[in-house]
Amino acid sequence: MTTLIIGLLIPLLGTTLGSAFVFFMKDGMSPRLQKSLLGFASGVMVAASVWSLLIPAMEMESGKGAWTAFPAAMGFLMGMGFLLLIDELTPHLHIGTDKPEGLRSHLSKTAMLTLAVTIHNLPEGMAVGVVFAGADSGMAHLSVSSALAVAVGIAIQNVPEGAIISMPMRAAGNSRWRSFFIGSLSGAVEPVGAVAVLLLASLLIPVLPYMLAFAAGAMLYVVVEELIPEASEGRHSNLSTVGFAIGFVLMMVLDVVMG
Numbered sequence: 001m002t003t004l005i006i007g008l009l010i011p012l013l014g015t016t017l018g019s020a021f022v023f024f025m026k027d028g029m030s031p032r033l034q035k036s037l038l039g040f041a042s043g044v045m046v047a048a049s050v051w052s053l054l055i056p057a058m059e060m061e062s063g064k065g066a067w068t069a070f071p072a073a074m075g076f077l078m079g080m081g082f083l084l085l086i087d088e089l090t091p092h093l094h095i096g097t098d099k100p101e102g103l104r105s106h107l108s109k110t111a112m113l114t115l116a117v118t119i120h121n122l123p124e125g126m127a128v129g130v131v132f133a134g135a136d137s138g139m140a141h142l143s144v145s146s147a148l149a150v151a152v153g154i155a156i157q158n159v160p161e162g163a164i165i166s167m168p169m170r171a172a173g174n175s176r177w178r179s180f181f182i183g184s185l186s187g188a189v190e191p192v193g194a195v196a197v198l199l200l201a202s203l204l205i206p207v208l209p210y211m212l213a214f215a216a217g218a219m220l221y222v223v224v225e226e227l228i229p230e231a232s233e234g235r236h237s238n239l240s241t242v243g244f245a246i247g248f249v250l251m252m253v254l255d256v257v258m259g
Contacts, residue, residue, distance in 0.1 A: 009191060013155060036243040038164065040160055045157060046248055057071060080217040128194040
């Protein structure tokens with residue numbers, strides 16, 4: 001139980017640590033640093049989706065011939081579709097833009113910024129929850145160590161993510177504490193999403209391969225829809241490519257070593 005609680009809170013700790021950068025950096029985040037961190041976060045999420053979610057989903061169905069990849073493929077598409085639907089329906093505003101997305105509403109700018117980061121972090125919480133649910137059920141292809149590897153990997157990419165959220169809010173005129181609070185709040189949805197999955201674990205175990213792939217699809221939606229476009233736009237995109245490579249390799253090694 002202690003390991004489970006720690007595993008659920010590790011990603012939130014990473015976001016909080018990154019958000020605390022606002023207390024130590026006087027100026028706004030440089031474009032080069034932001035590009036590098038966006039690329040790094042993308043690399044970690046892609047590697048976690050492949051090594052920790054999609055591959056175990058297919059290994060669970062090994063021996064079924066042509067149907068081996070079916071649960072992973074269907075779950076992946078459902079995860080993508082779910083995030084697409086949430087993105088289209090939820091009013092939210094991305095940092096650095098003034099044009100809200102989703103359904104029209106009268107929410108404040110701060111509320112829509114918070115919703116944007118909530119959408120971003122929900123898949124990560126689901127990913128942590130589903131791997132811990134699989135490990136707790138005794139699934140051969142998922143262990144507590146591999147579940148902790150996912151949690152640690154997401155926490156590592158949450159450090160720059162927290163900074164990417166809090167620093168621009170400080171540059172926009174918000175106080176340091178307000179910027180820190182909103183940045184940290186963006187990670188609060190992760191343990192909530194993980195706990196929600198764990199509460200439904202008894203129902204989800206029979207369809208665990210689908211759920212693993214669902215979490216992967218949801219995470220990769222965020223990468224393709226938001227992180228990579230932001231990282232590739234304008235100058236210094238080569239730094240985001242380097243950051244992606246470092247993040248991907250780090251998460252890949254972490255999964256192999258701890259899995």
